[in-house]
Amino acid sequence: MNLGSRWKLYGDGSAPPPGEVVRPEERLSWGRTVGLGAQHVVAMFGATFVFPVIMGLDPNLAIMLSGLATILFLLIVKGKVPSYLGTSASFVGAAAVISPGGANPAVLTGAVCVAGIVLALSGAVVHLLGPRVVLAAFPPAVTGAVVMLIGFNLAPVVAQNYWPLDQWTALLTMVFVIAATVLLPGFLGRIAILLGLVFGFAVSWVSDRAFGPAALPDGGSAPRVDLSGVQEAAWFGLPSFHTPEFEVSAILVALPAVIALIAENAGHVKAVQEMTGDDLDPYMGRAIFADGLATSLGAAVGGSPTTTYAENIGVMAATRVYSTAAYYVAAAAAVLVGLCPKFGALVAATPNGVLGGVTVVLYGMIGLLGAKIWAENRVDFGDPAVLVPIAAGLIAGIGGLRLAIGDAFVIEGIALGTVVTLAGYHVLHRFSPGHPRPPEPPQDGPGAGGPVAARDTDDEGAEPR
Structure with a gap:
């Protein structure tokens, strides 16, 4: 059985010349493949660990499961759809309602587990009936509205939970992320969230030494950066697992994210199809099913939901290397990082002001993706x-x-x-x-073939998932 894990060496293993591409079933030399895998790790890194922190889940587990989910995805799509599965932003709104401040992680992962099962079943239906069933059930007008709901519903979370704890660090971090996303070239623009977190950490460290601890809304004070947990954490160990709990009310809050994920996966398949020239419609249902299965299995052990990442698709567009071998390398690296508790402790030490600045941009971008879906499909x-x-x-x-x-x-x-x-x-x-029926989207131009098909380009900035 061909599961897409055998690769033919491309030429002499060096980078492709202008106009040429390395196909999913091909690879460069292993040294160059490892380098490309490292690029994919950096591209997914910022959003993949910041969203678990925002949702009150273990970032170490999220990173590790993102690697395992990517391997599962590549096997299910038989290596035809190169993509990385990182932490999904589509459930952040549900997390704010179900588990505010990380109060009910088991209930949250129970809801995400059920949503993942629904997503997997949806993928099976799409595989049996064809990709056009996606547009029939969830036309761009509806999908755009749901995505906008998920993003804009989070505005109070920033205003009440993060921003007031260190408003000046939040403001500086927000300005940096905005500027970096727009002004930094190519790959650096795609990792603006990661760069923003590093910048915010540095600002917080300097502020602690220049101005003392940050004043808290309750009248107390606390240092912005506390790395004591990092010093105590081990270098190697398993992440924190937990058993999910299932509540009907929480499940209903999480289910709308399924619509966004169906649209997102369909759009990413179309984006890869346009770049490679392959007919990937027969694999769209498999891609949606794989994402749903990975989400449900991950949530069953306390992990974060997953989705295909535009940032990594952007890396492929820039390098013209679509080899799935690079994704296997990235997945293996993510699993190793997830087994380092020191990394998780460092992520958990992210100052609230830094999260405030980053989430202002992220939540707004999630909401405006809905408007982008409307515009691209001429709703x-x-x-x-x-x-x-x-x-x-x-x-x-x-x-x-x-x-x-x-x-x-x-x-x-x-x-x-x-x-x-x-x-x-x-x-x-x-x-x-x-x-008599919802209007069909245009077959040519922006949005052709999927609600978000045209959004992944080689000059795209860091976009949340």
């Missing part, structure tokens, strides 16, 4: 059947409206906004005059 907001359900869903979700059904069942926030948007859109297009 018509002059059509009341599109405008009205989306408008109502956004206010219901971002405003945190609650709908209580009896004493034991409540649907609110992102979940309620998603239900309003999805149900309203399809009902109106089914029954309103002149709308």
Whole structure:
């Protein structure tokens, strides 16, 4: 059985000349392949460990599982879709509701586990019925609204939990990330989040020595950087595992992220298809299934959700090397990093002000990805059947409206906004005059073939997943 783990040497093993590409089933010399794998590790690193910290989960476990998830993904897609699976940002909004401040990690991972199973089942359906079923169920208008809900619903988390703890460090970190994303060239722009974390750490360390401990909202004070946990941590050891717990209310909050992940995976498959010239539609269902399976298996042991990473697709576009061998190298390196508790302790020591500055940018970018999906697919907001359900869903979700059904069942926030948007859109297009079915997206140009197909380019900045 060919699982895409055998590679033919490309030429003499050196980098491809202009206009040529290294295909997924090929590889460069092992020395160059290891170097490319290191690039992929750096590209995924910042977002993959910062999102677990924000969600109150173990970053060491997230890094280790991202490597294992990537290997699982490559095996399921038979090596046809080169991609790295890092921590998904789509569940950050649900985490803020289910486990504020990391209070209920077991309930959060239980909800993520169920969402992963639903995502895997969705992938199986797409594999059986074809990729067009994705657009039929989740057209760009709906997908964009759900992604926007997930991002903008997080604004209070920044304003209440991170920013007030060290506003000046947060401001400087935010300005640095914005500038780095836009002004730094190529690969450096893609790792702006990682660079921002390093910059924020440095600012916090200098501030501790220049101005003393940071003042806390409760009247106390604390040092911005506390590395005592790093000194005590071992160099080698297993991450922290836990058993998930399942609550219906939490699961309902997490399920809308499935829509975003379906769209994201479909878009990434299309992006790789455009770069390689291969017909990858037969593998779209496999890709979605693999991501769902990796998410559910990871959450079953207390890990973070996963998704394919645009940052790593950008690395491929820049290098023109699509070899899956480089991804296996990156995955192996991630597993080794995950087995280093010192790394996890260092991540856990990230100052709150630094997280405040980074999350302002990340959460806003997540929300605006929804608007980008609308723009690329030319969603018509002059059509009341599109405008009205989306408008109502956004206010219901971002405003945190609650709908209580009896004493034991409540649907609110992102979940309620998603239900309003999805149900309203399809009902109106089914029954309103002149709308027998949702309009098809254009087959050429931006967004062709998927809600977010055109967003991964070689000049793209660091984009959250």
